[in-house]
Amino acid sequence: MTSAPIAVALDAPDLETAARWATLVTPHVSTVKVGLELYLRYGPDVIASVRGASRVQVFLDLKLHDIPATVRGAARAVARLKPAYLTVHAAGGAAMIREAVEAAPATTIAAVTVLTSLGDADLAALGIAGPAPDAVRRLAVLAVEAGAQALVCSPQEAAAVRAEVGPGITLITPGVRPAGAAVQDQARVATPEEALAAGADLLVIGRPITGAPDPGAAAAAIATALRRTSVDGPAGTSAETSAETP
Numbered sequence: 322m323t324s325a326p327i328a329v330a331l332d333a334p335d336l337e338t339a340a341r342w343a344t345l346v347t348p349h350v351s352t353v354k355v356g357l358e359l360y361l362r363y364g365p366d367v368i369a370s371v372r373g374a375s376r377v378q379v380f381l382d383l384k385l386h387d388i389p390a391t392v393r394g395a396a397r398a399v400a401r402l403k404p405a406y407l408t409v410h411a412a413g414g415a416a417m418i419r420e421a422v423e424a425a426p427a428t429t430i431a432a433v434t435v436l437t438s439l440g441d442a443d444l445a446a447l448g449i450a451g452p453a454p455d456a457v458r459r460l461a462v463l464a465v466e467a468g469a470q471a472l473v474c475s476p477q478e479a480a481a482v483r484a485e486v487g488p489g490i491t492l493i494t495p496g497v498r499p500a501g502a503a504v505q506d507q508a509r510v511a512t513p514e515e516a517l518a519a520g521a522d523l524l525v526i527g528r529p530i531t532g533a534p535d536p537g538a539a540a541a542a543i544a545t546a547l548r549r550t551s552v553d554g555p556a557g558t559s560a561e562t563s564a565e566t567p
């Protein structure tokens with residue numbers, strides 16, 4: 322059986338926990354994601370620890386955002402770790418994105434459009450012209466024109482972004498919540514089934530899996546639901562806006 326197009330966000334406070342989660346979920350998902358919390362604490366060694374002996378892809382979510390020369394150096398520094406994906410912020414601009422793409426030729430550079438934790442009011446407060454779907458589309462086009470091979474957006478914008486950038490770009494969607502799950506600090510969310518139906522290629526899911534009593538079982542359940550969606554069409558409905566943790 323092929324593994325589900327899910328990147329489990331290993332946002333753990335320590336390496337042992339992250340490695341345990343990775344071991345539990347990798348039979349069911351294609352990818353594990355290392356973010357700022359783990360990478361800043363443990364550095365490059367974390368990649369080998371979560372990769373283990375499996376063939377799981379590693380997604381390095383560092384959201385680089387700096388002047389082009391600095392991002393070039395940073396992308397070159399992590400390219401030797403051979404992550405499948407590396408994130409940069411699209412708002413860093415075209416020249417910055419181009420440098421990342423050139424510096425890490427064996428890695429898919431994924432441009433983060435508008436963080437899924439931001440809503441329209443946040444964009445207005447930041448002075449960014451919204452609503453969010455418009456800002457996402459603008460940044461998506463800029464990033465793809467600069468050479469980004471993947472885009473990070475919410476599942477709510479995936480269909481519109483796909484229509485804008487065409488089939489060759491990998492769409493990665495955080496802000497995924499199974500129906501009824503707590504939304505927590507995410508603002509623009511949809512269920513795994515909705516994300517897949519909207520055209521997402523890789524669903525980033527963290528706490529709904531890692532916060533479950535059995536992360537392996539939680540990952541397996543979502544993977545099964547996605548497989549069913551691929552066969553039968555979408556079934557899951559919108560996540561609720563609960564403030565509780567899972």
Ligand SMILES: O=c1ccn([C@@H]2O[C@H](COP(=O)(O)O)[C@@H](O)[C@H]2O)c(=O)[nH]1
Nearest residue numbers: 330356435436437495496525526527528
């Ligand atoms: O716009 C973005 C970009 C990245 N993320 C990252 O995805 C996961 C989501 O975790 P959950 O626990 O499922 O909320 C997390 O690592 C973020 O850093 C994002 O949420 N939104």
